[in-house]
Amino acid sequence: VGKPLLDLVVPEGVPLVAELLKGMAPGSRLDPIPIKLIGVKGPTVPLSLMGYHLPDLPGNHFFAIRLGSPANSVETLNDESRDPESGLLEKEAFAEFATQQIREAGERGETLKLTMVHTGDLDDLRARMDAEHAENAIRSMGACLQANAAGGQAAGQLDDGAYGFLHKPGLNVDKITDRVEEIFKAADPTGEGISVNTGTVDAGANDMTEADSVRVLLYTVNQFCESGGENFTMASLADNLKSMTRETTEKLAKFKVIAEQSRFDVAFQPIVALDTREIHHFEALARFGKRLDRSPYDLITFAENTGVISDFDLAMARRVLEWLVTENAKGANHVVAVNVSGQSIANTGFVAALHDLLQKFDAIRSQLMFEITESARIDDLDAANRFIQGLRAAGHEVCLDDFGAGAAALRYLHALEVDVVKIDGQYVRNAMEKQRNQAFLKAVAGLCHDLGIATIAEMIEDEPCATMLSGCGVRFGQGYMFGRPSFDVAEFQSLKTPPQTPPVKKLATLPKVQETGEVIMPDEMKTRKPTGSRRPKTPQNRW
Structure with missing residues (x-):
């Protein structure tokens, strides 16, 4: 009292x-x-x-x-969900909580606004203050945004110098901007402070699912962080946010239709043995034509950044399996690799759906390979390896894509038991430029050979490059020298084709996929003894 x-x-x-x-x-x-x-x-x-x-x-x-905390509280989130300096929600937690708040407000017949805040150079400001005053200033700024946010919580730290908060339409944003500038000016020994710009957009609910709404908001937030700059003004920031949100919403809707209805084409690029120049297999590559005004790389990156790549990975696998059935009826025996994002591997729904799909094409399993892309997005390597072993046990060979020469690559190689790695094209170019870099490439190829793992090099454009790679111990190659991606594999008839080989041996009992998406391995694989190689050596082995 x-x-x-x-x-x-x-x-x-x-x-x-x-x-x-x-x-x-x-x-x-x-x-x-x-x-x-x-x-x-x-x-x-x-x-x-x-x-x-x-x-x-x-x-x-x-x-x-x-x-007790309020019903709409995020108090249950752990400290990792908040930025330790500002006390605001981290980007992903903010996007999820803000979307929830928008939905609940819509159900009450209310609307909310989303304001993004972009400050000047915080590093310069920190350099002018001692650590304690800098910490207090950032914490006070975060508290100001949080105090004016919906429920006193819907405010997030999006990047260094980039923030966002959800609020009621009647809030005077100019007043908040002035208050933040006042906090920094008061803390600055020179009295200068830093500039603060804001932009506000409507945050009304739409017809998307809550999951898609989170994706749009998070992608927009990322775009906002990447596009921040010294020339931002309040008006331009608001306009940018509106266009970012609109474009992301439209692009996401179009891409989901493309994946769901398979509105894309499949091109094939050969992977050849560098010694014999025989085609070993093809990589399936998506082509979108004029369906979206973006390159295939940009669209796939967009799908990965918005979390919808799993739908596309499944659609691509289905298209290629259907193509293989058609080609087999003509007497062909192609082997094709399709990409699976590291993000998809963590999606239990995708894992279950993929195994269901593969079961329907059981007779041609050995003709479908998988390339694991975006391995940097894999958080749980043990779970990823269980996914990979489930595919291998069922008769599919697995490749680790975009492989480099750094410590992270070695960590993946240690944790993920695969049949082949594809060396990133950047390392191939570096090896062509400097003799020293060839030593790293040779070391990677040698390590893979000792582990019983085959190697493929990307971006081979001429004979000197192919010769250099062979000298480093790389056995297979891909690049314009052997052929550009084509919708018709007949264009590659000038390349040799290998004799047809028996399919890769499958286990008598296939892996089972639980409702959670976890792959349960059969007993015969659990008890299989090591052969001295990461990959079992059998006469049927294509490598």
Whole structure:
């Protein structure tokens, strides 16, 4: 009794409560926010604070506290979901929580606004202050955004100097901008501060699923962070946000239709043995024509960044399997590799759907290979390896794409048991430029050989490059020297074709996929003894 409210709040919560008090005009109401108070034995459990600024007694407030966080709280998120410096939600957590808030507001018949904040060079500002003052300034700025955000929480740190918060339409954003500038100016010993620009867009709910809404918001946030610059103005930032959101929404909808209805073409590029120049197999590459005004690379990157690549990976596998059936009926015996994103591997729904699809084409399993792309997106290497072993046990060979010479590549090679690795084209170019780089390439090829793993090199454009790679121990190659991607594999008849080989041996009992997407390996593979190689040596082995 008799203590100021701020003296009762845990230190990390003081900036937020202080900003809330500062922003409450007479007659205004404070929606429930989560706080913790200083208890006898330490911080209390999460509490809900709500209040009212008495209109007849300016400067006096009525507050009520109850046990438990507000129903729409993100208090349950761990500390990793918040930026340690600003106290705001990290980018992914912000996108998810903001989308939830937008949906709930729409169900109540309410609308919300999304404001992005771009500050000047924070590093210069930090250099002018000691660590404590810099930390307090950033924390106060975060508290200001959080205090004015929907539910006192829907504010996020998107990048260094880039922030966003969700709020009610009536909020005076100019006032918030001035307040943030005031915080930095007061903390700066020179009194200069830094510039602050904001842009606001409508954040109304749409016809997309909540998952797609999160994807659009997160992708827009990423685009906003990448496009930030010194020439931003409030008007241009707002216009950029509107166009980014609209374009992302439209592009996502179009891409989902392309994946669902297989509205793409498949081109094939040969992979050849560098010693005999025989075609070993083809890589299937997507071509979109004029369906979307982007290159195939840009579209696939967009799909990976928005989390819809799994739908496309499945559609591509289906198209290639159907093509193989047609070609087999003509007497052909092609082997084709399709790409699977590292992001798809983590999607249990995709894993289950893929195994269901492959089961329908059981007779031609050995003609379909898989290339694991975007391995940097793989967080759980053990789970990824279980996925890979499930494919191999069922008769599919697996390649690790975009392989490099760094420590990360060796970590993947140690954790992921594959049949072949494809060396990234950048390393091939580097090896052509410097003799020293060839030593790294030779070391990678030698390590793979000792592990029983074949090697493919990308971007081979001339004979000197092919000769250099052969000298380094790389056995297979891909590039314009052997053929550009084509819709008709007959164009590659000038290249030799290998004699037809028996299919890769499958296990008698195929892996089972649970509803969770986990691949359960058959007993015969669990008990298989090592042969001294990561890949079993059999007469049927094509490598």
